[in-house]
Amino acid sequence: MSCNTNFVDILNQWPPERVRELISAASAHDVEQALRNAGRMSPQNLAALLSPAADGFLEQLAELSEHWTRQRFGRAVQFFAPLYVSNFCINGCRYCGFNTATKECVRNALTVDQAVAEAECLAQQGFKNILLVSGEDRKNTPPEYFAELAGRIRRHFASIQIEIYALSSEEYNLLAQNGIDGVTMFQESYNRSIYADVHAYGPKRDFDNRIDAVERAASAGMTFVGLGALLGISNWRDECFYLGLHADYIQKHYWRSCVSISFPRMRPAFGGAPAPYPVSDRDFVHLICALRVNLPDAIMILSTREVPGFREKMVRIAVTKISAGAKTTPGGYSVETEAEAQFDVADKRPLAEVARAIASMGFDPVMKDWDRAYD
Ligand code: SF4
Numbered sequence: 001m002s003c004n005t006n007f008v009d010i011l012n013q014w015p016p017e018r019v020r021e022l023i024s025a026a027s028a029h030d031v032e033q034a035l036r037n038a039g040r041m042s043p044q045n046l047a048a049l050l051s052p053a054a055d056g057f058l059e060q061l062a063e064l065s066e067h068w069t070r071q072r073f074g075r076a077v078q079f080f081a082p083l084y085v086s087n088f089c090i091n092g093c094r095y096c097g098f099n100t101a102t103k104e105c106v107r108n109a110l111t112v113d114q115a116v117a118e119a120e121c122l123a124q125q126g127f128k129n130i131l132l133v134s135g136e137d138r139k140n141t142p143p144e145y146f147a148e149l150a151g152r153i154r155r156h157f158a159s160i161q162i163e164i165y166a167l168s169s170e171e172y173n174l175l176a177q178n179g180i181d182g183v184t185m186f187q188e189s190y191n192r193s194i195y196a197d198v199h200a201y202g203p204k205r206d207f208d209n210r211i212d213a214v215e216r217a218a219s220a221g222m223t224f225v226g227l228g229a230l231l232g233i234s235n236w237r238d239e240c241f242y243l244g245l246h247a248d249y250i251q252k253h254y255w256r257s258c259v260s261i262s263f264p265r266m267r268p269a270f271g272g273a274p275a276p277y278p279v280s281d282r283d284f285v286h287l288i289c290a291l292r293v294n295l296p297d298a299i300m301i302l303s304t305r306e307v308p309g310f311r312e313k314m315v316r317i318a319v320t321k322i323s324a325g326a327k328t329t330p331g332g333y334s335v336e337t338e339a340e341a342q343f344d345v346a347d348k349r350p351l352a353e354v355a356r357a358i359a360s361m362g363f364d365p366v367m368k369d370w371d372r373a374y375d
Helices: 007-012 016-025 028-036 043-050 052-073 112-125 143-156 169-177 192-198 207-219 236-253 281-294 310-317 351-360
Strands: 076-086 129-134 159-163 182-184 224-228 258-262 299-302 321-323 364-366
Touching (some): 007 207, 028 043, 043 052, 076 112, 076 159, 076 351, 143 169, 169 207, 207 224, 281 299, 351 364
Parallel strands (some): 076 321, 076 364, 129 159, 159 182, 182 224, 258 299, 299 321
């Protein structure tokens, strides 16, 4: 669709001082009002529910979150697996051990044949949704690599999505034509000065280009667009306010795409810096529920960064899609490799075990819930 504004224009209307003031000024009365408005997104509602004043309303927030999740998603829980194809990267993200400065990182880039073998291994386990992940590595894994890989594995999967570097419109079109139907692009931080600080060098340093990539992907016809902020990199209340604005904007302007929100909480990572703003479990529940209550239709994703038990608890109240049996090493499923993993996985259970745990709670583990009507 054509539109005269993009999310960067909206973002520029919300400098950090304005957001901080709105959040810190929220009163208990504002929180009660926002709880009454549950299901309707507005910057005021979102700020109130993310505010310190909402800390004492966590139980009501969780109940409302559960209500909206059941109403919009029933008891279905989708499963997916990440497939890391390369840990080469030319960026300088301070929080990630795949950055070029981590000289001791053992690197590996899968050939298309090796990546096909990895994908087939996941298909044999029962996965129908796959997420191809790569560092910024146009040399080993250019867009044409993903186009070829998707073409070769699409018969095994209902959905093939990517979490790689920002592409041009033409490149997203190429991938869409070859069967890739989703793009995840975490902004990491919506605060420009923190973003510049943690992205020391490399193409990812271009803040606006990264934000715009989401809209280029949606314009290319991607069915799924995924957003996220790296939790722990900055103040979670501010970051989640921006994340909510972003998701709301994409839902309203690119209504043909389903928006998902992921909640990557910083984990110990090989060569990566520790979280400067650690997010406690209580705050983590708070922020996810606040976003759910404002964005009832958003797919909410929790990865294996989080521990068993906690993941199940979040499925009950907000989360609708989870990974399982994940390896964050390129080649980790089927190829012998010494390559480094991106972060420590906290839930190491295989797919079957996680699916059993979800089913025992009265939920439906879903490997695939739709088919392409064309091929
Ligand atoms: S976070 Fe992604 S872009 Fe940044 S160094 Fe790691 S792999 Fe590269």
